[in-house]
Amino acid sequence: MSLSASLPDLVAALPTGMVVTDADILAGYRQDRAQDPAAGTPAALVRPTTTAEVQTTLRWCAAHAVPLVTRGAGTSLSGGSTAVDGALVLSTERMRGLSIDSATRTATVQPGLLNAEVKAAAAEHGLWYPPDPSSFEICSIGGNVATNAGGLCCVKYGVTADYVLGLEVVLADGRAVRLGGKQIKDSAGLSLTRLFVGSEGVLGVVTEVTLRLLPPQPSACTVVGIFPSVSAASAAVLAVTEQIRPAMLEFMDAVSLNAVEDLLHMGLPRDAAALLIGQSDASGAAGQAEVALMQQVFESHGATEVFATDDPAEGEAFAAARRAAIPAVEKLGSLLLEDVGVPLPALPALIEGVAAISDTQRVTIAVVAHAGDGNTHPLIVFDPADADQTQRAQLAFGQVMDLAIALDGTITGEHGVGRLKKGWLPDQVGADVMQMTAAIKAALDPDGLLNPGVIL
């Protein structure tokens, strides 16, 4: 193949050691957190530090028709950064530049920085970068942009797309373009910045991101409700969101509660059917009213215990418990990770339908959810050594997405389609939208080299 013959050209064009072909190192870049056993083996790995090095890499890929998989921190839960046989993997892990501009309240960062590092740098300037995926301590900002990542505070503060003011992107042919900038409002030309957010590496490689920052989040009060049934909890979610816009409204079911308690030993209620964690960061009387409303709604929907605190550390302990769900449930077995979302009134039907699928397929499905915006994470647990159970888990994986589509929802609220969900995307969006997607992909990446197998 052309790659091995021409790889020396790329090695020579980049700084010494930037191109890696060591099989042991490459093995660590095959899979992402989706742990797809079908992951391919890349031909080489490039770890650039500059936009110019990314351009050199993409020009070489274009010249030699070598596919490229862009990888951030490798935390994709949908196989978005799973390697493809013979591809070049471009890891952004060494692109770690950052500058904060207090005057424009923006952060301009390279994609390899972790979300938590951006948050910390903003905080040093008395500013706040809101999007907070549960994996914020280990996921990269480039991956957040690629998937339009969400998180816990997004029910009030929006998702990654709401904070991306500008991008630098290297296109399939190696050209680098700037989209948007530090200006807050911009209606000049097509919204290419917004098109690239969530495009999962199939349209270009993001090499710099300009993020809008906010003043610090006001301190939040937390309301926790313990429910005797998942339906009572999901009905309470609707009753809250119809009346206020909480700063957080998270759901955990019994399986996830017990898995987290096994991991963290923090005294979570093991016999609860569901837990809701609400937060209000409104100030003064408005905040008190939101807290009182959540308490009252939880109680009137049958919560057996309702607990409110204005201690940030106590509130954070519950949020941390929620964020620990995926690593905790991973202790129970291998996971197929769902990210289905529905319009809020369909949330109870989604959660009940997932339980029915769990029963039918005889697989454990833990459910956690960013309940306030209808985005749920059913986590399907299976033993890969048990072929029959694995098959039932895979059936359940598709049935959960089918259910979300039937409820006018989405197969992915914040993780992206990746490689694992693309089979369901046409069912959600339809053939015409798939054709539009392919046409735009072909317009920007005519040889189809960028992240092949993702979305399309």
Next chain:
Amino acid sequence: MSLSASLPDLVAALPTGMVVTDADILAGYRQDRAQDPAAGTPAALVRPTTTAEVQTTLRWCAAHAVPLVTRGAGTSLSGGSTAVDGALVLSTERMRGLSIDSATRTATVQPGLLNAEVKAAAAEHGLWYPPDPSSFEICSIGGNVATNAGGLCCVKYGVTADYVLGLEVVLADGRAVRLGGKQIKDSAGLSLTRLFVGSEGVLGVVTEVTLRLLPPQPSACTVVGIFPSVSAASAAVLAVTEQIRPAMLEFMDAVSLNAVEDLLHMGLPRDAAALLIGQSDASGAAGQAEVALMQQVFESHGATEVFATDDPAEGEAFAAARRAAIPAVEKLGSLLLEDVGVPLPALPALIEGVAAISDTQRVTIAVVAHAGDGNTHPLIVFDPADADQTQRAQLAFGQVMDLAIALDGTITGEHGVGRLKKGWLPDQVGADVMQMTAAIKAALDPDGLLNPGVIL
């Protein structure tokens, strides 16, 4: 030409009277509020009421290679809905369907509804649609989507794109597609919903919009500052926005103040160099702190008078004065309307640069601004009967955009490029982005029939 020969096919395919060729009626659909004297004369006008009728129209256009100009309420300030000779004008004015879904907190509307009608319908359900262009009482929601319209509250609450959850769009070949939906978060596939917002009718015809609604806006306190110089006022804007996120922060200069006072006789300070109107809708102590901060900043930046009120009617009177600026300044002569935006620290340089251009070209330029997000509206006044002055006004029009580009800003923050600003778009975004734009346009509208002459 093919149009006149085949027009009877379209007439026959649509309900009686839906296709209009009466010259007197067509004359009213040549121009929009940009009043471009170079507007063309359309061959016919179609006023559909349903998506199916829009599809019929676009299929006919595709079959006969007839260009189509989509028009909402005709309030474009950049010539986005100016007619083209021989084109079909599709007016959405009769597409006025609306439904509010309180459970999902969404409005699903046809594009011809006015922004104010959407706001009013939401309010009837105790909900709020935030985006508030100054023209909100006369502009259509379809036009708002086409331009990614902003407004006064956008400094805190974001622009139209932040509220569009879903679209129905008829493509150039007549296919109707649904993008997004009522789910709040959606990372499934390319962000086509976001691509279509702000695409100014060049990628398709929006036939339905699903908008996110919020709980009602809390009542706001208003702080007004009267400044002896525009530089003092713009410095105060920066000092406010570095510390808080106000719910409104508007700027008016002396020309616009006097023009509005001539129109409204409300006692505005005729001898002020500039006026700032700030609002806080934070509740309780947080709101009091924001009001106190704006008062203190205005005073410390040399305001000769600072006035604060928690009376919503008084606050609205100042906002209404600001919104009246364009119609008021129109009384002084014909206008070339700018919409330039810059990163906030460059706001003083932009406002001072516009004054210098006004001096050099010897034309009056009134300046109003959504100052809190760096988006300004220099209004260039000229007498079209004075050829020399007209030429100088046109030079000033370009120089203001050149200045914004030099300050790393944008030629349009919320009005769109339309036909009047497209000459400056390449200078802002560069040749590569123009090529990407053309490639995406060609992918979705290969015959280039949709809103020709806009953006590209």
